[in-house]
Amino acid sequence: MSGVEAGRTPVKTGMTRRRKRALSRGAQYLVFVGVLVFIGLSADWGRLRNQFAQTDLAQRLFPDIITIALRNTVLYTLSGFLLGLVLGLLIALMRLSSVGPYRWVAGIYIEVFRGLPALLIFIFVGVAVPLAFPGTEIPGGTYGKVALALGLVSAAYMAETIRAGIQAIPKGQMEAARSLGFSHTRAMVSIIIPQAFRVVIPPLTNELVLLFKDSSLVLFLGVTLEERELTKFGRDLASETANSTPILVAGLCYLLVTVPLGFVVRKLEARAAEATR
């Protein structure tokens, strides 16, 4: 912006650059306040409060929204994340393999699962797999299905992240390990992957935040009351009570986890940036 301003001829307008910047900032504040005033005047506050912020209704959500819904959300997310991490590491190593077919399979997996909506994968795991393999049960019931669906979704992203992390490790590390007598596999396990994981912890934590939100897709698998997570729980209670307050509280529960996690990611990124300097 200042580049554009500097390019103009300040003499012509008779304004200093500082004055122009102050004017521009003033205009932006004006727009901001205008929008706030418009929303404030046009929204029906009474109805909004009635619909979204009924305190007695909100109180009735506890403790179930924490002990069942939030707990399940966390469980679904973590099991999906762990499965995705293991699968992602495997696919990353296949992608870097010297064996052609491994590379191709990994490449196809990544392209396919990055290109599909998570919802479609949930439906696939919930409906298509039981139909295609009758009699075979995904172990762990709903928990197993959710872990599988979230794992399949996140493995593609994690594989690409981990592959980039491995490739960021200087070639000299592998050469030093090999020259000491490490096999390729041992060198990967003892020397390369531990270093790569330090690089990829911030992006993987980011993926955890995304998964946390994607766990809401359990909605489409059909779950029992005890298996409900935040979104399903909020939606069910909203329709039971004909009021949207449970949705708002469920949303706050998400933020309770995602905001601190986002803070941690930024801290980790800052530390990683410092370490590589």
Place this chain on the structure above:
Amino acid sequence: MSEHGGSGLRKETTADPAPGPEILVEQLHKSFGDNHVLRGIDLEIRQGEVVCVIGPSGSGKSTLLRCVNLLEQPSGGRVFVGGSELTHPDVDIDAVRRRIGMVFQQFNLFPHLSVTENLALPQRRVLGRDKAAAGRVAAENLERVGLADKAKAFPASLSGGQQQRVAIARALAMGPEVMLFDEPTSALDPELVGDVLAVMRMLADEGMTMMVVTHEMSFAREVADRVVFMDDGVIVEEGPPAEVIGNPRHERTRHFLARVLDPAAAQVEEGMPPVDKRP
């Protein structure tokens, strides 16, 4: 060599009544695509011998060294270390590499491990030593390179010279029969070169078989039993340092030495380390 090691394979060679050369390179060729980098190298290094390889940048010195422990796969020819053929298709390359220590220009310490762990982890993972034994050998070898007080430090907190000495100690802790050095002082600030060369001198005095790619002419002159001058993928001349450096027979050698020994010209040369000031 001393008892800082214990590769079981070494016994075969020491038991041999008339040991052959420790390193034997026969008609070694190496190409990268169309780039024919090594064009028929023949080289013998006896047990306990120190051989310095000199030559202009790009002449194939590093490639030769890397072929001796198979970090590069030769395109043709044979390489023997301690009597076993590395280039044989059935060879267990990891077992052979344990007997060959390598020191790199860029140190290549493992940055996520402490100095002690840098020395101990390879012993445990590769040689199967237990934690206590690996720690003991690590401590001994850190002592040897004068860095016992840095045992708990991480590589990033060390100077380049200290990192390179740790790298040497890490290789020694595996108990190698042979040490390969690829321009070990070229990445160092001039004032740190001496400490690393002192450690290498000590190794030479202890009777280690060493193959050293270097631009440190004073080191080559004083420590090497033999100097090999390479240019354009071939060995142009080799012999005692007094002959090759003091009185070279070939024009290419003279030309190279003139540039290396003349500081003004040397600074123009890309990647050239600080130069020996003596006449």
